[in-house]
Amino acid sequence: MEFHAWLNPFRAISHQRFSSVSEENIALRHPEWTFTYGQTRYFDPGRPEVRDHLTQVVMELARGYDLDGLHFDDYFYPYREAGLRIQDDSTFARYGAGFADRHAWRRHNVDTFIATLSDSLRSVAPHLKFGISPVGIWRNRSDDPRGSNSRAGQTSYDDLYADVRLWLERGWIDYVAPQLYWGMTHPYAPYGELMPWWAENAFGRHVYIGHALFKLESPGGRHWDNPTELQTQLRLNLRQDAIRGSIFFSAKAFRQQPREVQALLRHERFRLPALLPPMPWKDSIPPLAPRHLEATAQGTQTQLSWQPPFVAADGDSAWQYVIYRFRGQGRIDLDDPGRILGLTRAPTFLDWGREPDQAYTYVVTTLDRLDNESRTGTACYFSPE
Secondary structure (H helix, E strand, C coil): CCCEEEECCCEEECCCCCCCCCCCCHHHHCHHHEEEECCEEEECCCCHHHHHHHHHHHHHHHHHCCCCEEEECCCCCCCCCCCCCCCCHHHHHHHCCCCCCHHHHHHHHHHHHHHHHHHHHHHHCCCCEEEECCECCCCECCCCCCCECCCCCCCCCCCCCCCHHHHHHHCCCCEECCECCCCCCCCCCCHHHHHHHHHHCCCCCEEEEEEECHHHHCCCHHHHCCCCHHHHHHHHHCCCCCEEEEEEECCHHHHHCHHHHHHHHHHHHCCCCCCCCCCCCCCCCCCCCCEEEEEEEECCEEEEEEECCCCCCCCCCCCEEEEEEEECCCCCCCCCHHHEEEEECCCEEEECCCCCCCCEEEEEEEECCCCCECCCCEEEEECCC
C-alpha cells in the first residue's frame, strides 16, 4: 500500500459560516490573497505570492513526511454557479497584461503553479508521485476537436481553468485520476466515450480511473440502476493499456456494502495480487536480485530467508521483495500474478499455506522505491522429504 497526500490547494475556507479556522489562518492574515465565491473563500491563483506560499506548503509536506505521492483534487478555480462571478478584477488588472483574455490568464496561473511545483518536487523528493484527480471531462469536442465526445455543462479546461491534458503532455504530472462518475448510458457524458479519451491522451503517463462507488448506494438516476454497471466499466478498462488501475470513491462503500461491492472487487475483478506499475520517466533502472535464498521447514510451514541485493547502478537497493511460488520444478513465469505469495520489506518470509507433501520452487525478486522489479530473482527448490 502507498500513501498519497490528497490536497485541495486553492480552497482556503470551505464555508464562511460553518468552517472553524484559527485566527492565525493565512487566509485571515492575508485577506487580499483571497476572494469569496458563494460561501467558500478561495486563494487567488493569479497572485504570485499565493502560488509561492502554496508551493512552500506542499514542499514542507514533501520534505517532512515520507510520502509516496501527492494528489490534487479537482478544485482549482471554483465551479461555475449561477449568479456568481469570480472576484479577481484587481488581480487581472495588475498581472494580466499580455493575455488575450481573462480565461487564458487564469489557465496560465494554474499552469504556472503546477509546472513550478512539479520542478520543485523532482528536485527535493524525486521518488514522489505527483497526480491530479480532475473532473472527468477536459473539453467537449464541440469546443475543441481534441476534446471528448461529450456534452458536459462544465469542464476542467473551460470552467476550472485546469488544462490537465497540457500537464500530461508536458510531463508535469505522473498520473491522472479522472473522476468518471457517469454511467455507460449517460446521454451527455457516457463512460464508454470518456475512459478511452483519457487513455488516448495520457502521453505515456499513468491513468487511474475514478469510479463512483457512492452511486451504488444512492444511484444517480437510471444510469446506475444497472446492477452490472461497475463490472462493465472495469471490464472495459482492461481494453486500454494506458489504464493502470482504479480509484474508488468513497471508502464508505466498503463498509456499507451496496450490492456486495467488496465481494465483487475482491473475488471477481481483483482476485489476484498485482505489482504497482513502474514509472520509467522517474526511474528506469531496475534493482539487482536478492542473494542466497534458503528455504527450511518449520512444521507445516516454510521459512524463507535471503540476503539483500548489491546496490544497483543508480544507487538503489531493496525497497520491497516479491515472493513467488511454483509447484515442483516446473516452468518459472514471473508474469503470472497467481504465483505471487506476497510482498515483504524484510529479507524473510513465512509460507504458511503450503501443501504438506508438495515440493515447490520459490523465487524472490527485488522492488525499488519506484516499483521497478529486478530482471531476475533468486530461486531455491524445497521438498518436504
